[in-house]
Amino acid sequence: MKSLRTLAIGAGALALVSPALAQTDAYTPPADELAEAMAIIDVIFPPATREQDMINTATTMGNQMAASMMTGPIFEEPGIRAIMDDFLGELPEIMRPVIIKHLPSMIKSTAVAYTREFSLQELRDIRAFASTPSGGRYFSSVQSLLADPAVAKANEAFFAEVNASQQTEVEKLQGRVVEFLQNNPEVVERLQAAGVGQGS
Template identity: 35%
Template sequence: MKPSTPALFVLPIVASLVAAPAGAVPAKHPDAHPAATHRAAPHPAAETAEATAAPADPERLALSREIVDVAFPTGEREAMFGGVIRAMLDQLRANAANQIADAGLRTVVERHIAGLPERLAPVTDKHIPMLIDAMANAYAREFSLDELKEIRAFAGTPAGKHYLARNTALLADPHVEAANQAYLNEAMQQVRGDQGSLRAEINAYVAKHPEARPKPPAPSSSQQPEGR
């Protein structure tokens, strides 16, 4: 009934870090192609989604907001999102411990991952209201008025409140964590296996299209040579 929004929120963070432990393991070609470190322009989807999505029916939207408020009670949202982020990053940190042979390097990576929740907290808190609003609008577009009424009625029962409030927290259940860890272990193996072919494909493309090679950033005014 309810997607795990905090989990979806943290997936890009996890995805961006998945290759980090792998990259820390000595390899034949440890240096990534410059294109891999090029900062991409902000994706326009986030800016245009609200403009392109069909407006939600007001009555359906009102019910959707009530459902989301039960799932993510005001005053508890930051803790709920933060808890899921910490649980998923703990799994990533455990995976790093298994993948990085050098103890010192492993400590560096683990320390970086351990500090992510605190560093991300301001960004997370800033975006939670937008995510909650987006969820409500998505519910209103996905479900009919009658369906929303049924969901809202369920949300008003003790079982419904328990389900909606705890569904996301169950990601931290030991059995779920173990299943996620097994998935992450295998996914990282796949990512490492794909790195070589991706690098080769990027190199081949840039060789044919040199204009696609990332341009070095222009020096700032403080970096301009003096005396000119």
């Protein structure tokens, strides 16, 4: 059942999908650059539909990850498949409160990242393009392109290989940790005293 747990955790982790998640630091972007960056983001994520657009993006990637992992006999069982389909169907609403909570900081941090990456003139050039009909359509469709069948197929293949390689590496890591603990019983005692492993 490990694959089910991994799938659920992996899908849930996609709740915070964002083009950039800049870490908070002491950097303060120039006001004029930040204004240009925010104007660009308003085209990519229109304020009126921003929340739903982000949920749609997270859902799309979650479904692609799920499709890459729901293979093998366990997912050929109709009852198991129905449970997973229900879970994926409920995922957008499960993610909604988290996305609503973090969306303002994700948008702001993305704008800050733009000011770090692009000069004021470059931001103005990008905004000028975004203000044209073609530019507006290009930027506003970037997220929806994730659902294109060709992109979905490529992403599913990517996630499948990542999952397979991850399982191998996790097993190697577990082996190293077990060996370390076997060779260092005092560490085991400290962990037990701290309550690690209790109730699992």
